[in-house]
Amino acid sequence: MLQDILKTPLIPWQDGSGDLTDVVLDSRIRLSRNLKKYVFPDKATDAELAAVLAEGERYMPSLNTLGGGTYESIHLYDLTSWEREVLAERHLVSASHIQKPQNRGLLLRQDGAVSIMINEDDHFCIQTGAAGLQLDKAWEDATQVDDALEAKLNFAFRDDFGYLTASPSLTGTGLIAGVILHLPGLVLMKRLNRIVQGITKLGFTMCGMYTERNEYIGNVFQVTNQITLGVSEEDIIGQLKKLATQIVQEERNCRNLLWTHNQNAMKDRFFRNYGVLSHAWMLDFYETIDFLSDFRMGIDFGIIQERPQAYHALLTAAGPAYLQWQAGKELNDEEQDLQRAKVIRQLLQDYAI
Template sequence: MTSRRYIQDALSEWMKGEGPDADIVISSRIRVARNLRSYPFPMLATNQQSKEVLDRISVILKENELEQLGHFEFIQLDEWDELQKRVLVEKHLISPNLAEEARNGAVALSDNESISIMVNEEDHLRIQVLASGFQLKEAWHTANRIDDVFESSLDYAFDEKRGYLTSCPTNVGTGIRASVMMHLPALVLTQQINRILSAITQVGLVVRGLYGEGSEATGNLFQISNQITLGQSEDEIIDNLHSVARQIIEHERVARKKLMQESRLRITDRINRSLGILSYAAIMDSKESAQRLSDVRLGVDLGIISHVPMHTLNELTIMTQPAFMQQHAGEKLSPEERDVRRAELIRTRLTGT
């Protein structure tokens, strides 16, 4: 199997729209940050030191215990060009930091792309597990198993009082970031979203966009994650996010029911207009495509649209990103050319023409 297929196919296994509450929770993610005690953290490490870290971790990646979780493809990122690395970022398989700044950076990807193990990112080791739908605890179980394999062979940077030591102080403690990607169009349309997001920040959680820190919440997609890693156990962090996410799911369901009861004609018109524009537009910028794909996704969830598979909408979310479009086209595209290409891709997937 060639590693290039990770940038040729837009749809990862965890993006197929399956799993519990997948109509609202697009994905669940656990990320574990770890460092090796005997080496400077990546930002201070020499080229030789970061290479030694890479070599030590790559040996463990070949152990039988990890193979029980599936086959992993090991990719050294200095062998890939900038566009190819950006595609991995757009597919959520690596972080922007690993793509842009890492020295001797690498990633091990599972065949189904649900597990990515990043080396020499902001920290020496970052274990990421992605699951479709609302499966936070299942993702944590997998990430914990992987972490145990590494910890049995590596001496982690750990302090009895502070916990696991990381490059960024906000990750010190458990080193865990748990997050859920949620589609909340009804809460936006009923103007409840700001009140709910404000309440979320009061319980130690943070809200970001599709691509995490620094990204805008377009297409009614919100990434909700823990902000506190110190002073709480892993299970407490997971349970807190799980409980809050469950409440948000219920609020979104109530809001969707209210829309259908009080504004069925208007919401049906909005959804069908967006589907029509996506099906026939010749030019489409990223912000408009995200919003109209959100409308169509809501239409599928409400049963207003029946002929568009959810996995097609998830695929389009990735395929219409700048790097993936240019990779697919085989050439660099200007912003206007990308808008034309984006419209063409959407038309083709939705209508076959």
């Protein structure tokens, strides 16, 4: 199961379904939970971490009865460093989770839509994903897993605070809900700052998914809630859905303006960058992420004849860890650039309409 997910550039749930997929790439839910009888992972002994990991594995069979697929238990220590890095690149684990792999684990559903990190910052971190704007679906998957585990495990909870977490900012619901958005129109029209200021006032935050030298690359942003205490999960998700819908409308308006007033320039830009992706002999990671933004925008305008899923596949294939895992060895910068261009040329052929 794990090897199938590692070797393919698309996780099964990244199927292009969902709402508003021209702007909303995917929806994500993250729930943090801790066992009452153990200290938080950063203060725990190896024996305590091992005990938490064993408890998670013991109750994994109850997750297999929920539907959606069976789960695999993975010990991070048993993986190669590149396998761990690929899992982090694909957001199935966090970067901090793989730094100390001993007594750290992952329960992974076969479609990759649900992953449960064990002994990250908290004892259990339930992560779910869904294509497009499908926060309700991601939330349903997360609550099913949460309920199944809570029926067997004694989570740390107080009536006056809610769920207790290692980070005080998560105390309460323990919920981080997020949507990942592709916003080239807002960036090109220089309207993004106004959006950021507006959502900050509502208790949400926006950050770039790819950054270099403090600059956002690729026009991909994640919007998440900042408040977890004193609000319900339903309120957080409902407000985020409303915000995402408003941002989508703003992005579409910007794209329409750009197209109306600069159609030839936009076509030229799309085809030039598509030409680089399809014929370049070497590609740097960050320039690839930038070109892929125009590639996806060109698909959305019907100019580039590729399936939308190609965008997700190419983002994965461009990752340094993915390239080195595929090669089975460490690659220097030049070797990565050569391999990246080769893989992208092939995938563009595979996903062409």
